[in-house]
Amino acid sequence: MTSGLLITFFITAIVLVAAGILAAWLLAPSSFNKQKSQPYECGIPTKGTSWMQFNVGYYLFALLFLIFDVETVFLFPWAVVMKTIGMTAFVEILIFFVIIVLGLAYAWKKQALKWQ
Amino acid sequence: MMSITFHQAVFYFFSAIIVIFSILTVTSKRILRAATFLLFVLLGTAAFYFILNYAFMGALQITLYAGGIVVLIIFSILLTSHVGERFEPIGWGKMIASALVSLIGAGFTLYVLLNADFIPTQAPLPDASVKNIGTALLSYERNGFVLPFEVVSLLLLAAIVGAIVIARKEPHDTENPNNE
Amino acid sequence: MTGLVYDFSVITQSIDHYLVSHWGPSLAATIEFVLVGILYLLIYALVGLMLVYAERRICAFIQCRLGPNRVGPQGIFQTIADFIKLLLKENIRIERADKLLFFVAPFIIIVGSFLAFGTIPFAKGLHALDPDIGLFFIMAATSIGVIGILLAGWSSNSKYSLIGAMRSGAQIVSYELSVGLAIVTMVILTGTLQLSEIIEMQRDGWFIFKGHIPAILSFVILLIAGTAETNRGPFDLAEAESELTAGFHTEYSGIKFAFFFLAEYMNMFVLASVATTLFLGGWMPLHLGNFETFNHVMDFIPPLVWFLVKVFTVIYIIMLFKWTYPRLRIDQLLSLEWKYLLPINLFNLILMSVIVLLGLHF
Numbered sequence: 037m038t039s040g041l042l043i044t045f046f047i048t049a050i051v052l053v054a055a056g057i058l059a060a061w062l063l064a065p066s067s068f069n070k071q072k073s074q075p076y077e078c079g080i081p082t083k084g085t086s087w088m089q090f091n092v093g094y095y096l097f098a099l100l101f102l103i104f105d106v107e108t109v110f111l112f113p114w115a116v117v118m119k120t121i122g123m124t125a126f127v128e129i130l131i132f133f134v135i136i137v138l139g140l141a142y143a144w145k146k147q148a149l150k151w152q
Numbered sequence: 153m154m155s156i157t158f159h160q161a162v163f164y165f166f167s168a169i170i171v172i173f174s175i176l177t178v179t180s181k182r183i184l185r186a187a188t189f190l191l192f193v194l195l196g197t198a199a200f201y202f203i204l205n206y207a208f209m210g211a212l213q214i215t216l217y218a219g220g221i222v223v224l225i226i227f228s229i230l231l232t233s234h235v236g237e238r239f240e241p242i243g244w245g246k247m248i249a250s251a252l253v254s255l256i257g258a259g260f261t262l263y264v265l266l267n268a269d270f271i272p273t274q275a276p277l278p279d280a281s282v283k284n285i286g287t288a289l290l291s292y293e294r295n296g297f298v299l300p301f302e303v304v305s306l307l308l309l310a311a312i313v314g315a316i317v318i319a320r321k322e323p324h325d326t327e328n329p330n331n332e
Numbered sequence: 333m334t335g336l337v338y339d340f341s342v343i344t345q346s347i348d349h350y351l352v353s354h355w356g357p358s359l360a361a362t363i364e365f366v367l368v369g370i371l372y373l374l375i376y377a378l379v380g381l382m383l384v385y386a387e388r389r390i391c392a393f394i395q396c397r398l399g400p401n402r403v404g405p406q407g408i409f410q411t412i413a414d415f416i417k418l419l420l421k422e423n424i425r426i427e428r429a430d431k432l433l434f435f436v437a438p439f440i441i442i443v444g445s446f447l448a449f450g451t452i453p454f455a456k457g458l459h460a461l462d463p464d465i466g467l468f469f470i471m472a473a474t475s476i477g478v479i480g481i482l483l484a485g486w487s488s489n490s491k492y493s494l495i496g497a498m499r500s501g502a503q504i505v506s507y508e509l510s511v512g513l514a515i516v517t518m519v520i521l522t523g524t525l526q527l528s529e530i531i532e533m534q535r536d537g538w539f540i541f542k543g544h545i546p547a548i549l550s551f552v553i554l555l556i557a558g559t560a561e562t563n564r565g566p567f568d569l570a571e572a573e574s575e576l577t578a579g580f581h582t583e584y585s586g587i588k589f590a591f592f593f594l595a596e597y598m599n600m601f602v603l604a605s606v607a608t609t610l611f612l613g614g615w616m617p618l619h620l621g622n623f624e625t626f627n628h629v630m631d632f633i634p635p636l637v638w639f640l641v642k643v644f645t646v647i648y649i650i651m652l653f654k655w656t657y658p659r660l661r662i663d664q665l666l667s668l669e670w671k672y673l674l675p676i677n678l679f680n681l682i683l684m685s686v687i688v689l690l691g692l693h694f
Contacts, residue, residue, distance in 0.1 A: 039202050040365060041450075041461055043162065048369035049446035052376070053439050053591055056419070060587040064422050073427040075490035076582055082490075090230040094502050096319040097666065098227040101505040102220045103311050104674070108512040109212055110304060111681075112468050113286030115519035119688055125290050126685050128298060133678060135305040139312035140674070148316045149670040151663035158358075184486060188433060191440075191479060207465045211472035219475025223505055226482050230498065281464055282525055 093151060100143065107136055162203060170196040181238040183229055191222045206280045338634045341457030368460055376449055376598060381411040383597040386644075387651055394655045421586040426488060429583070433487035438584075438591040441480030445595045445602065447473035452605045453527050455615045455635040466527040467515050470606060471508075474561070474599065478504045484592070485580035496579025499662060500563055506669045507567075510557035513677040514550040517684045518610045521547070521693060531614035538613035542694045546684035551611045553677055555649065558603040560665070563596060565654035569662060604646035608639065612646075615639040 074082050110132075118125050143149055170193050177189040194217040201210030278284070292298045347367075351360035385400070385408060392399025400410035426434065448470045450461040463469050478501055485497020521543050522530050533539075540547050560567035581592040608614060615635030619627045660668070687693055 038207075038461070038463055039162070039205075040158070040361065041368065042202055042447075044365040044369050045372070045447050045450040045461065046443060048373050049443040050439060051369075052373055052446070053442050056587045056591060057423075057438075060419055060421075060423055063420055064586055065420075066422055068425075070427075073425055075426055075428070075488060076492065088494075089232065090227075090498060092231060092319055094498055095224075095227045095231050096315065097502050098224045098505060099315040099319060100312065100670075101509060102216075102224055103308050103315065104509050105216060105220050105505075105512070107305075107308055108509060108516060109215060110289075110301065111513070111516045112519065112525070113208075113282050113289050115286075115516045116282045116523060116525060117286035117290060118520045118685055119523040121287070121290055122689060124292070126689055128290055128301065129685065130682070131302055132305045133682065135302075135309050137678065139309040140678075143312060143316055144671070146316050146320060148320050149667065151666050182430065184483075185430070185433060188436065188479075188483060195476075207463050208468065211465050211468045214472035215468075215475050219472070219478065219508075220505075222479055223482065223501060226479070226486075227498075227501065230486070282468075 096148060100148070103139070159203065163200075166196045166199045166203070169193075169199075183239070184226065187222060187225050187229060190225070191218055194218050194222065208280065208282050208285060338636070339456050344457060372446075372450060372460060376446060377594070379601055380594040380597050381415060383601060383647065384414075384593070385411045386647070387597075390648065390651050391655050394652075415590065418590045419587050423586045423588060424583075426490075426583050429489045430487040433483045434583075437480045437484035437487060438588050438595075439480075440483065441477050441595045442591055444473050444476035444480065445598045447476075448602045449598055451527060452602065453531060453609060453614055454639055458636065459528060462526060462528050464524075464526045466530075467519065467525045467606070467610075470602065471512055471515065474602065475508060477595065477599065478508075480595075481580050484584065488580075488583035490583050492582045493580050496582070499569055500580055502662075503567065503569075503665060504561055504563065506666060507557045507560040507673075510553055510669060510673045510677055511561055513674070513681060514554040514557060515606070515610065517546060517550040517677070517681050518543070520681070520684050520688055522610075527609055527614075531609060531616060534613040534616050537619070537694060538611065538616070540611040543684065543687070544693070546680050546687060547611065549676070549680045550684070551607065553673055553680070554603075554607055554610075555646070557669070557673060558607070559650050559653055560669070562599040562603055564600060564650065566657035566659050567665060568654070569659055569665065600647060600650060601643070604643045604650065605639075607646050608642040612642045614642075 111129075114125060114129055118129075173189045173192040173196070177186050177193060180186040180189060194213065198210045198213035198218070201207070201213060288295065289297050289301050348360065348364065351363055354360075355363065388410070389399045389407070400407035403409040403413050425431075447461075451463070451466060451470055451473075453459040453462070461469070481500045481504070482497050485493040485495075485500070488494070518539060519525060521539060522533060524530060524533075530539075534542075540551055581589055584592060615638050617627075617630040617633060617635070617638050619630060
């Protein structure tokens with residue numbers, strides 16, 4: 037039942053966008069113009085391609101995010117049973133946290149959290 | 153036999169999605185399109201977990217793979233200098249060689265699969281609720297996973313250090329060191 | 333003392349009985365799926381339009397203007413008129429864009445926000461998706477959206493779009509962590525991820541009162557991080573109008589632009605609903621200790637009204653953020669997340685577990 041509903045929501049979302057685009061395709065005017073189809077750039081003709089190389093900083097933050105995201109995912113099952121298990125769970129998460137915070141401290145010390 | 157159940161229909165639908173987008177991922181000539189197709193493959197896999205009522209794994213697949221790793225892949229693609237260009241067509245020699253290798257691999261896998269005796273298990277399905285996962289994760293008894301759980305934190309620490317060593321620029325901006 | 337029960341499951345079950353008795357179980361299930369789909373689609377679009385109107389109106393009052401007030405009484409039909417206008421506008425095709433990804437991006441964004449929208453508990457029985465991993469499912473669904481943003485920005489082949497998308501991406505993924513950790517902090521107290529159970533546990537008091545210090549801290553963190561994750565001001569440097577035109581959706585026009593706009597507002601609605609459910613008791617009425625009369629009067633107000641009032645209060649606070657604070661720079665933004673919110677969050681998590689261990693919560 038739940039997976040059926042899930043699929044319903046998935047399909048409905050796609051139908052929503054598709055219907056909107058279809059309606060616009062039927063109702064909206066369409067004309068071609070060389071100037072109009074240029075990417076916007078302050079009103080001057082576009083210079084070169086915009087598919088260029090990017091700063092490595094973005095990549096570093098994405099990597100750090102992924103690592104902490106994995107950590108958060110492990111925290112979810114822990115948090116659910118924390119109340120019932122009690123002290124043992126607390127000690128286990130303290131050890132887990134000390135190690136993770138070491139990583140965060142290392143990143144801080146190495147100025148990896150600073151935007152460059 | 154016309155009696156395909158709802159579950160089977162959904163299964164075949166998502167299998168088809170996974171197969172089609174896997175092929176598109178490796179054949180696409182533009183690298184960012186390939187990443188997008190990979191996203192659809194990963195979402196299809198997540199759908200399988202949901203069908204199997206293993207919702208935690210499904211959500212995990214979406215959060216980590218779709219929302220984490222694909223984002224990382226896109227960022228790393230944008231790091232490269234030739235993002236917008238298409239792949240050069242591959243030479244015939246390479247194409248034939250790789251086709252041969254993948255055909256042999258596929259054949260071997262199919263041979264093993266078709267000859268294997270899959271015995272339907274009589275044991276009751278394990279309850280994969282988050283509570284049970286959490287209890288097993290923190291249990292230090294015989295079937296507990298507390299050691300892997302703690303080792304994961306070490307692994308993540310190693311990953312942080314590795315990521316910083318690889319991706320950090322040298323701090324050579326000595327002109328304004330106090331600028332945060 | 334059961335008070336009044338406004339239980340929507342009575343209605344949904346009677347519809348279910350009617351359909352099953354007329355068409356049999358399998359066809360009835362299909363019809364129900366279609367009905368749920370249409371209902372949620374309408375609610376989704378209507379709430380989105382309402383929020384856009386509310387935002388324009390509130391922003392106008394903060395800036396000593398009137399805002400839209402001509403189309404209909406108090407201008408309430410303004411956004412519907414805008415929607416029709418956007419529908420009739422041309423979809424400009426961008427030369428040299430990656431057409432396929434340009435087309436796919438709005439789908440990804442809407443799917444992410446619509447799946448999260450499906451899990452919102454509006455009232456008792458008015459609740460479509462209620463998986464036992466509830467909160468985690470919402471996190472998973474909202475994490476898809478960022479890919480849509482990155483693809484939209486990249487496929488436009490415009491410099492503004494790409495820079496906006498990269499900034500958005502870095503920002504959203506960073507703040508997703510704090511949202512997740514703030515939620516985990518509350519899960520320690522609830523012991524469950526299922527939204528309906530979480531609300532049921534707040535029958536004798538909302539969690540923001542029950543969990544006192546760490547709960548209030550994580551409520552504040554959730555609001556800040558959530559505002560940033562939904563790309564709203566003062567964290568809207570991804571679409572900083574004065575420098576990047578409109579950020580990742582600069583090149584989108586007509587109805588496709590409307591979808592990006594809609595998804596942004598609905599993500600805010602989902603965020604406010606999660607905050608309401610976790611901290612403010614969802615659709616539970618406000619009860620004050622032993623004031624029987626007061627509690628009884630509060631019970632008369634339907635849960636749907638309670639839920640919407642709470643959600644719109646939270647949304648009002650988020651809108652106030654946008655129109656009162658100046659925009660952050662990207663380095664300030666990232667250091668706010670990684671140097672302040674994340675360490676505070678980790679500390680708060682430990683504090684919450686200590687409080688739960690010692691039984692200091694109410």
